[in-house]
Amino acid sequence: MHAATDVLLRRFRDGVGEIVPLVSLWAHGSLGAGDYQPGHSDLDLIAVVETPVTMEQWRRIKGLHRGLDLPLADLLHCSYLPLEELADPRVEHVTWAHEQIFRRPVTAVTRRELHTAPLVLHGPPPAELLPAVSDAVLADFVRTDLREFWLDKTRGRRRWLRDVWVDLGLLTVARASVTLREGRLITKREALDVLAGMGAPEAVLADVRARRYGTPRPVLSRFRRGRLTRAFVRSAIGKVLAEGPGET
Structure with a gap:
C-alpha cells in the first residue's frame, strides 16, 4: 500500500x-x-x-x-x-x-x-x-440512481464545469451499463475503456485519464468539456435505461 x-x-x-x-x-x-x-x-x-x-x-x-x-x-x-x-x-x-x-x-x-x-x-x-445483495436489488438501485439522480443533474450546466462531476458522471454511466448488462461491478480504469466503446468524446476521456493516471492532458477548455460531458451523459443514460437486461 x-x-x-x-x-x-x-x-x-x-x-x-x-x-x-x-x-x-x-x-x-x-x-x-x-x-x-x-x-x-x-x-x-x-x-x-x-x-x-x-x-x-x-x-x-x-x-x-x-x-x-x-x-x-x-x-x-x-x-x-x-x-x-x-x-x-x-x-x-x-x-x-x-x-x-x-x-x-x-x-x-x-x-x-x-x-x-x-x-x-x-x-x-x-x-x-453484512447480508449479500441480490442481482435484482443491485439492478433496481442502479436504474433508480440513473433515472432519479443523474438524469436530473444533467438539466443544469454549471456543475459540469467541475472535475468531480465530469469524472463521476462519465464513470457512473459506464459502470451502470456493465452492471445492468452483466451483473458485475467494474473499476474506474475499466470504465474508461467501456466509455470509449460507448462513444464518449475522446478529448474528455483523455482529460479524465490525465488527471487520474498522469497521461498527457489534451487542450480542452472546461466549458467545452462540460458541454460535451453533459450531452453525452444525458444521452447515454437514456440508452442504458432503455436496454432490456437488468429490468426489474
Missing part, C-alpha cells in the same frame, strides 16, 4: 477505536478493487460499531476527522453502521464525507463492493456480518 495512505489508515483506525465500540473497519471502492490512485482516489471506509452512535460520539467523530493533520486526510470518508442496522439498506448512517458530517444510507453498490472487493482493516470481513 502507498506509504502515506497506510499511515493515515492506521492513525484513523486507532483513533476511531477510542471513540466507538469498533467491530470491523473495511475499505471499499478503488482501494479495495486495486485501482487506488494516491491523491486522486477517495478513501471510502465503513466502520461497523456495536451500538448506534450517540450525540457525544458524533461530536468526537467530527473532531477526529477534522483533526487528522496528515496527507490525504481530506479524501477519507467513513460511514458508521451499528450491528443492529446492517441488514437494512434504507437506513441512514452517520457519515463523514467531503469535510462534513451527516447521515446517508450505504447503497446496494457499496454493499456489493464490500462482498466482492473489500480491504479489511480491522475485525471480521464483510462476508461474516
Whole structure:
C-alpha cells in the first residue's frame, strides 16, 4: 500500500477505536478493487460499531476527522453502521464525507463492493456480518440512481464545469451499463475503456485519464468539456435505461 495512505489508515483506525465500540473497519471502492490512485482516489471506509452512535460520539467523530493533520486526510470518508442496522439498506448512517458530517444510507453498490472487493482493516470481513445483495436489488438501485439522480443533474450546466462531476458522471454511466448488462461491478480504469466503446468524446476521456493516471492532458477548455460531458451523459443514460437486461 502507498506509504502515506497506510499511515493515515492506521492513525484513523486507532483513533476511531477510542471513540466507538469498533467491530470491523473495511475499505471499499478503488482501494479495495486495486485501482487506488494516491491523491486522486477517495478513501471510502465503513466502520461497523456495536451500538448506534450517540450525540457525544458524533461530536468526537467530527473532531477526529477534522483533526487528522496528515496527507490525504481530506479524501477519507467513513460511514458508521451499528450491528443492529446492517441488514437494512434504507437506513441512514452517520457519515463523514467531503469535510462534513451527516447521515446517508450505504447503497446496494457499496454493499456489493464490500462482498466482492473489500480491504479489511480491522475485525471480521464483510462476508461474516453484512447480508449479500441480490442481482435484482443491485439492478433496481442502479436504474433508480440513473433515472432519479443523474438524469436530473444533467438539466443544469454549471456543475459540469467541475472535475468531480465530469469524472463521476462519465464513470457512473459506464459502470451502470456493465452492471445492468452483466451483473458485475467494474473499476474506474475499466470504465474508461467501456466509455470509449460507448462513444464518449475522446478529448474528455483523455482529460479524465490525465488527471487520474498522469497521461498527457489534451487542450480542452472546461466549458467545452462540460458541454460535451453533459450531452453525452444525458444521452447515454437514456440508452442504458432503455436496454432490456437488468429490468426489474
